Amino acid sequence: MQDVTMMGMEVFNCLACYLPLRPPIYQCSVGHFICCSCHDKLPAEERKCSTCSAAISQRCYGMERVVDGILLPCKHGCKKKIAYHHRAEHESNQCRNRPYVCPVSGCRFSGTNAQLLDHFTARHKWKTKRFVYSVAFDLQVQPGYHLLRGGDGRVFLLNMAPPESLGHAVSLVSVKPIARGHVIRCSVGFSRFSGHYQVTWLELGSLSRSDGMLAECFFVVPKVSNGGVMLNITIDDGKLYEEDHDDDNYKDWEDEEVTYD
Ligand SMILES: [Zn+2]
Numbered sequence: 400m401q402d403v404t405m406m407g408m409e410v411f412n413c414l415a416c417y418l419p420l421r422p423p424i425y426q427c428s429v430g431h432f433i434c435c436s437c438h439d440k441l442p443a444e445e446r447k448c449s450t451c452s453a454a455i456s457q458r459c460y461g462m463e464r465v466v467d468g469i470l471l472p473c474k475h476g477c478k479k480k481i482a483y484h485h486r487a488e489h490e491s492n493q494c495r496n497r498p499y500v501c502p503v504s505g506c507r508f509s510g511t512n513a514q515l516l517d518h519f520t521a522r523h524k525w526k527t528k529r530f531v532y533s534v535a536f537d538l539q540v541q542p543g544y545h546l547l548r549g550g551d552g553r554v555f556l557l558n559m560a561p562p563e564s565l566g567h568a569v570s571l572v573s574v575k576p577i578a579r580g581h582v583i584r585c586s587v588g589f590s591r592f593s594g595h596y597q598v599t600w601l602e603l604g605s606l607s608r609s610d611g612m613l614a615e616c617f618f619v620v621p622k623v624s625n626g627g628v629m630l631n632i633t634i635d636d637g638k639l640y641e642e643d644h645d646d647d648n649y650k651d652w653e654d655e656e657v658t659y660d
């Protein structure tokens with residue numbers, strides 16, 4: 400196994416589609432390499448090398464072993480070594496260090512989770528509302544993004560879409576990933592002239608990493624003509640009393656004393 404840099408890696412690209420070669424790999428009689436999908440696209444009688452027109456005749460097992468053995472460092476610094484032909488997939492979809500993308504359409508910001516949080520307040524000027532877990536709080540119904548910060552430093556992103564026929568679609572996610580087995584739930588209620596509405600307890604997810612998508616919208620607030628609707632939100636952290644939190648990502652954030660009772 401060989402660790403190499405990206406310099407000169409083009410020699411491991413398919414000569415027809417320029418993508419990294421991955422097994423199975425074919426070659427012409429002169430030794431030009433072509434990937435399996437380019438090979439399979441050609442009708443059997445026209446399997447000619449795109450570089451020299453010699454017939455593409457055989458699989459090249461030697462090259463397959465070579466490309467599987469060339470390991471590159473991940474650009475996100477996750478310490479994994481990845482085969483050249485698997486690197487793009489790892490870096491954009493699998494790496495646990497891959498950057499977060501701002502969910503605002505047209506905003507191309509990407510960065511670490513902590514940088515994304517800074518970006519929300521510094522660039523988009525979204526207001527942060529502090530709340531105490533398990534204690535209901537009100538939020539004015541107003542389209543746009545709202546940041547909700549719990550006493551442990553965890554920040555939630557609430558997005559309220561402008562009203563459509565049914566009302567405002569509202570989604571709420573944790574910005575920081577929620578560990579497996581850690582359940583954070585949310586209950587949302589709102590009042591309007593025709594009565595009081597309560598959404599049952601829902602389990603919250605976290606912000607998706609690579610596409611910046613929020614979780615699918617999970618509740619709808621009916622639109623009203625006379626305004627003045629308040630959301631009444633309660634967020635309950637199932638693990639709050641069970642263990643210490645790892646809040647290294649948030650050490651730059653101002654800490655405040657919160658008492659839970
Ligand atoms: Zn190809």
Ligand SMILES: [Zn+2]
Pocket residue numbers: 427428429430431448449450451452453
């Ligand atoms: Zn050739």
Ligand SMILES: [Zn+2]
Pocket residue numbers: 473474475476477478479489490494495496
């Ligand atoms: Zn990685």
Ligand SMILES: [Zn+2]
Pocket residue numbers: 501502503506507508518522523
């Ligand atoms: Zn942004």
